[in-house]
Amino acid sequence: MDLITLRGIEKTYQMGDIAVPVLKGISLAIRQGELVALTGSSGSGKSTLMNILGCLDRPTAGEYWLDGQEISQLTTDERALLRNRKLGFVFQSFNLLARTSAIENVAMPLTYAAEDLNDREARERAAEMLVRVGLADRLDHHPAQLSGGQQQRVAIARALINHPPVLFADEPTGNLDSKTSEEVLQMFERLNTEDGITIIMVTHDPKVAGHAKRVIRMGDGVILEDAAPISATGGKA
Amino acid sequence: MRVYTTARTAFRALRRNPMRAMLTTLGIVIGVGAVIAMMEIGAGSSTALKKTIASMGANVLVIRPGTASSGGVSFGAGSTTTLTPEDSQAILRECPSISNATPMVRARVQVVYGNRNWVPNAIYGATPAYLDVQDWTILAQGEPFSDRDVLNGNRVCLVGQTIVRELFEGESPVSKEIRLKNIAFKVIGVLTPKGANMMGFDQDDVILAPWTTIKYRVTGASSSTSNQSTSSTSSDSVNTLSNLYPATQGGLYPEKASVQQADNPMPIRFENIDQIMAAAINSGEIANAIEQVGAVLRERHHLRPGEPDDFNIRDMAELTKTLSTTTTLMTNLLLAVAMISLVVGGVGIMNIMLVSVTERTREIGLRMAVGARGKDILRQFLVEAVVLCLTGGAMGIVLGHGGSLLVKLLLKWPVETSLTAIAAAVLVSAGVGIIFGFYPAWKASRLDPIEALRYE
Ligand SMILES: Nc1ncnc2c1ncn2[C@@H]1O[C@H](COP(=O)(O)OP(=O)(O)OP(=O)(O)O)[C@@H](O)[C@H]1O
Ligand SMILES: [Mg+2]
Secondary structure: EEEEEEEEEEEEEEOOOEEEEEEEEEEEEEOOEEEEEEEOOOOOHHHHHHHHHOOOOOEEEEEEEOOEEEEEOOOOOHHHHHHHHHHHEEEOOOOOOOOOOOHHHHHHHHHHHHOOOOOOHHHHHHHHHHHHHOOOOHHOOOOOHHHHHHHHHHHHHHOOOOOOOOEEEEOOOOOOHHHHHHHHHHHHHHHHHHOOOEEEEOOOHHHHHOOOOOEEEEEOOEEEEEEOOOOOOOOOO | HHHHHHHHHHHHHOOOHHHHHHHHHHEHHHHHHHHHHHHHHHHHHHHHHHHHHOOOOOOOOEEEEEEOOOOEEEEOOOOOOOHHHHHHHHHHHOOOOEEEEEEEEEOOOOOOOOOOEEEEEEEEEEEHHHHHOOOOOEEEEEEEOOOOOOOOOOOOEEOOOOHHHHHOOOOOOOOOOOOOOOOOEEEEEEOOOOEEEEOOEEEEEEEEEEEEHHHHHHHHOOOOOOOOOHHHHHHHOOOHHHHHHOOOOOOOOOOOHHHHHHHOOOOOOOOOOOOEEEEOOHHHHHHHHHHHHHHHHHHOOOOOOOOOEEEEEEEEEEHHHHHHHHHHHHHHHHHHHHHHHHHHHHHHHHHHHHHHHOOHHHHHHHHHHHHOOOOHHHHHHHHHHHHHHHHHHHHHHHHHHHHHHHHHHHOOOOOOOOOHHOOOOOOHHHHHHHHHHHHHHHHHHHOOHHHHHHHH
């Protein structure tokens, strides 16, 4: 069964009197356990599409089915709840809270979770996540005391704290050197194969895209090329 | 968990920039501190003022016999004699708002000591309760007379400071004998100085004696015209006209010989008195007291509904008015100062919260991306503002209380710790946090997560 289905998604920004169409009818299906790379030239609408997929934005037209639910018409609060439960985000610039320890950064999304964990349980869960991304010995480090790669791994741990089925990453390696990029990508592959998490990442770098099982190339608001998945059964879906 | 987490997040956010948080709250600290200090000093002064005004007689009710009128001609207050000492006792017994009451008779006669003489402003006959009613219980010298003295009509008296000055030239009058209309009174105590009252009446120019003694030995009868002129009394023997116009009235009962009197102490019987003086529990109870006294007297005097009172009750309305206007003025002044400083403090809070929201736009975007709803963000920033204000309020309470203690220590001003002020300060600072923190928090909650995340 498809985890994500887009049908004729359009996004048009209104700049005063001028309508700027950014997405011009995107249809696509992503199955549980895929590792998808979204590429394309700058300004082709990758980030715009990611924001819609990540339920941060609403499409101007079209249908978006996520996990069997049509969500393009959900209210702001309903989308917030959905993001908390089902979606994880990894950003190019990490977006960690300054002067806040790694463990507290990771535990932060639990504050908004429906399940009411107490402080100790929340810290245990966060520590568990940090161990999983290989930062067992960096629990109380602040972002300023971590390398770029370590910061991005903290961000990944934070994205996974609520056990979401989908992880979105917009240029996750954009601020990292090639060695740490490789580390982060290997972690994505491991999460994808071992835990069956569906990962959708935006990238410019063909080397990064090479780690994906499926590459979608965009241009000027439409999908130009969709290389069929080599193996869509990477997960246990 | 949720509230606790929110509060902790707020504390952490504030700790990130402690210097700025300190400076931000300074407005609240100073505002609340000033309010607390002024409230405590104000409450102290107000109590002191109330005491002073009470000693001037603000709580006192004067009940006088009613107006006699004949054919439409009124003879003025006190022209009939309807009040009895039993009325006074009944008032004390039956009116919960009355703390004490005394019957009173007045006389104005010449006083002689040795070769000096003097006509006091007032010679009052009362019970020992008079001193309590007038807040005059502490004597400069000697002892007050007792209820037994009243019962027996003993010839003892207390004298005021002016009498001491005029008759005794400063020597101690205690145990000396003075003569009022040729009746010897033993001075047993000296009143403390009280000065003039609001009307300029010298309150120290007074002699106080058991009312029975004054009534039966000095005036002989209720003096419906108590201002017997000095000349007419002192010139009894020389002015033959005095026989035509007798200045003194005969007693209701024939004078007794001294042996008779010793054997037979003055029986208490139906008699009327000039007025009753009663004290309300406090100045706020005066209206109730007047009502209760009126009811008791109407019943005792068997007045039917619709029949006019045969007495009238006067309070020191002017004093009470002064008291209440002074206190309201003070309270309003304090309130105005409090408002201004708190508004200034609140604007500071709002300003810094707006800066904080702008600075943390990305954080807000991130929190929204991981599932924070608008109201979560609103609450977070609101709690932050309230925490900021409450911290400032707490410091202000400490500062203000310390300040007022200092004033008490150094300037010896009367100061009263006010729990209400402290509770109000806590509530008000939380309120300021909510009111002035709301706009920034609302702004934060309305941010678009995508734009917030992209914010540089
Ligand atoms: N809020 C907006 N208002 C108006 N136009 C917008 C807005 N956001 C994006 N656009 C436009 O939409 C187009 C696509 O932007 P988008 O950020 O999706 O590109 P991208 O593919 O992610 O590019 P890059 O690879 O440089 O990140 C751009 O031309 C941009 O100007
Ligand atoms: Mg982009």
